[in-house]
Amino acid sequence: MIKDGLTYTPARIDAITQAALEMSSIGTLLTWAGRAATEVIVEPTGPNLSRLGIALAWAGDAIEDRCATINEAVSNVGEWKP
DSSP states (O other), X not given: OOOTTOOOOHHHHHHHHHHHHHHHHHHHHHHXXXXXXXXXXXXXXHHHHHHHHHHHHHHHHHHHHHXXXXXXXXHTOOSOOO
């Protein structure tokens, strides 16, 4: 939620947008690594590797979802305040 009285400058919005993009890239990497880990099941550590893979994929997807929310909020800031 955006609070009244705060000044949002183009530089601040750009910084938020860049941070969201970078976090989204980390999310993509986690998702990719997690899905790869679930496919590379080698006994006797297979089940543990699979669980790790599922957790990584979930974390990656969650990060990307939250970055999408941030980007949507930033796009709705409205007019710039000097």
